[in-house]
Amino acid sequence: MAEKIAIDATKPIPLDDHLCFSLYATSRAIQKLYHDGLSKNKLTYPQYLVLVSLYEYDHVTVKRLGELLSLDSGTLTPLLKRMEKEGLVTRQRSKDDERVVNVKLTDLGTSKRKDINELPEILVAKSNFTADEWNTLEDLSKKLFMNITK
Amino acid sequence: MAEKIAIDATKPIPLDDHLCFSLYATSRAIQKLYHDGLSKNKLTYPQYLVLVSLYEYDHVTVKRLGELLSLDSGTLTPLLKRMEKEGLVTRQRSKDDERVVNVKLTDLGTSKRKDINELPEILVAKSNFTADEWNTLEDLSKKLFMNITK
């Protein structure tokens, strides 16, 4: 029988006991960790995630990108316009369905793959995690995401 | 002997293999989960974290708040001004050291404690996690934060 998760809401709950805060702070810390490697390539963190997505899928629609990154068009449209301006991607309205905009890598965008792919190594090194710790954290984080978004 | 964490940077790394993304997406999903409960009280997520901090410490300086939440004054100053405007906190420059600004709860701010403290229950319920899963995720997230920020 699994133990219940106990939170006593009648007393002040220390910040340190908030799982939400731990994940929030850690996520931001990782973005800071990547900052130098990203700004060297004139990239922001969400722009980096767009490139990662495009290396995986070659071309995607704005809608698909939104599903992949759980970001909406209000975030993606201006972000992609900035990336287009930097010459990293192209945005083209689909001939089949004019509502759809296809996003593709340019040669410049493609050329950054090697640099980009080295960023996770920084986290691996700094984390000082065992493979088991790493995988457990990843699995639990994904499981939590699934459970609260489904 | 612990297994190494293996990342092959020569091939595209699926978005799904990025621990950074999993934590980033999960953190944002939690903020969305809290959104209704927060906006009911006219609060944003970081403002909620400020209140949590104040329930724990009663009064804090801007600097201390920045350390607690790992946020800088560029974020905190306007945020606290908005909270002051809403009547949730007071901001007062210290007599001892005029550089320091003390932040304290008002009665209104204090009165929100019960409502505020119920938010984590929403996450507990939605997570469907065992106490063991919950604690493991919290511990590993904190450990990762410590290792990459120290």
Next chain:
DNA sequence: AACTATTCTATTTCGCACAACTTAATTTAA
């Protein structure tokens, strides 16, 4: 006391995030 360095807050600028809304294209169904 004057000089220097440090500490702390505030300001500015830019780029997300997200909600709510608008516009335009496509699909559906009456």
Next chain:
DNA sequence: TTAAATTAAGTTGTGCGAAATAGAATAGTT
């Protein structure tokens, strides 16, 4: 086949979040 509903992207407004800078107050040194 045209009116209604749906879908995709874009727009607007607000609030973070980070970096860089400025500026005032304090502490430390000579």
